[in-house]
Amino acid sequence: MRIRPASAVTSAFVGLSVTALTALGSLGVASPPVHAAQRVSSPVVIGHRGVPARAPENTLASIDRAAKLGVRWVENDVQRTKDGALIVMHDTTLARTTDVEQRYPDRAPWKVSDFTLAEIQKLDAGSWYAPRFAGERVPTLSSYLRRVDRNRQKLLLEVKAPELYPGIERQILAELDRTGWLDRRHVDGRLVVQSFDAASLRTVHQLRPDVKTGFLGAPKPSELRSYAAFADQINPSYKSVTEAWVRSVHALKGPHGRRLEVSAWTVDDGDDAVSLARKGVDGIISNAPHEVAAALAEDADDDAFLNGLTNPADTDALVDGIL
Template identity: 30%
Template sequence: QVTAPYLHIGAIAIMVLLAWPVAFHAIRADKKVTQVIIVGPYLAILLILFLIPLGMYSPCIREMGTLGPKPALIGHRGAPMLAPENTEMSFLKTIEHGGDGLETDVAISYDGVPFLMHDDTLRRTTNIAEVYPNDAGKAASFFSWDALQKLNAGKWFLKNKPFVGMGSLSKADQKQAMNQSIYTLSSFLRLADSHNKLVIFDLYRPPEKHPYRNLWLRKVLDVILKESKIKRHLVLWLHNSVRSFVQSVAPGFQHTMGRKAPIEDLLKHNIVKLNLVYTDMSSEDIRKYAAANITTNFYVVNEPWLYSLAWCSGAHSVTTNAVHLLKDLSQPLFLMTPQQYSIMWILTDLTSAFLISLIFVL
């Protein structure tokens, strides 16, 4: 949607280039029927392309003064292009670059300590294979917190470089990354609270035979309410099970749903935000939910053009790996008024028609 006007220009340019072989073969054809067969489809496609803008929609083609505020930026596992994901350094980098919120993943250790880890195992983001080689494939939740503290959570980042085009880190950042360890939920929440940042997290229930399998939500709530004492309005509560219980023991959270639902159902359950994959982005839905005071967050939005689409569509926030890149965008890419687009459309059609006519004449 956001690039549609420019794709249209590209398609017209291709048709201008194709005019040379079409004209060449049409002129060399001996029969009129053959000439019609060659030129007819070409002209039909060209006419369709000339008229496509009549039915084209792009949220970034809008009148001056109608663009909404820039979507807030929530760091996906922190700033994973600048630091090892889900570590203190990663979240500090998000804060340093002006992120509005922090996203993470929460697991529970074997002795009941909520800690940050996205994967089921520790192999990808720690040196578990060096420290506990016989247990490298064991679920992260089956390690005690004491055992987890012995692992390094940063060396893998410098070795594997998980993102293309990451660039090189400064020596100071390399040294800091090398010394990262697994982060607790309590420390994460205290950090967010001290900088007044929103938090959103996926909660992972411990596997079967885990001593806290049926107590995990209580442990998480204890950390939020009693240990960290984070300001409740900063918590975007995403987990859907026992939501009514959470609302009763911890009023003040911003309750967030991970899927689309009828507005009546969302309001009934006091949902104030939707957390949706970016492929579910729809300007119409965003407006509909906003009218009911339900905001939308989309994940994972890394590219400036996709962030521009979210901005033009009216999204309230996005979860991103690239806070450091998107924060510098002063306005959406490809933003233009309908008048500007009409001028561009007419000039493109007239110029291409002139060039194609010239090619056929010559």
């Protein structure tokens, strides 16, 4: 992954400004005021399955590491076991991120829905990533929700492959309610439920109209109004995002009467994150959220410094007079 290197913009202008101001002072000319930099707004950065750049995805270790790095929003995926339990897992099979092939070699293709919760909880979900995570387990949704709450984090919850799990929307909402995630404090600012499946998202909205929802995809501008009836966010792959498309999304209001939002995924490059911020996205989903946040903060500081240093006419006159 390539993260945007430290910018030379601020340091270059600081050097120019110090030289210019020193020269003006030696001529007895009063220096123009240098205003304190003010941070420009940046997109919210969301840890994709926690912080996979530092810990195995969709585990408690991953969201704990995200919390230690100051990542306030985390994203995860929910699926259902053979015996009806809800677990946190991205892939619809267990092979990539557990030792299921070694433990149950005769049960290919190792679908989540073919295993009971007790069988899944015997799996090692950390060794594939690094030896220090050996013994990490696949979390239940309940344990995951409680840990996110304990960490004082916020949650972007994906209903994964709902076509495989009829009725899972009602079950997820029941678990959210049981663990306290549907009270006013959580619903008003700490929870978004998203899905690639529009029908599933409509079901969530119908069952709990107060819950904020996000559609995963990039509908054409002409189609956006139909999604605004049940989705508060339109969350596309970052590769499909243009400034004009973001404006089209922002021009509409969602079911709660607020402007539709855009959270783009999955962005691990600082330059890409800065480009998206300049296109106006509201959120960025990343495997390395701490590094993306640092790149955005640096870019915001550069902009704030240049905007606050002096106005463009003053800058031109200052540079022309010195050079």
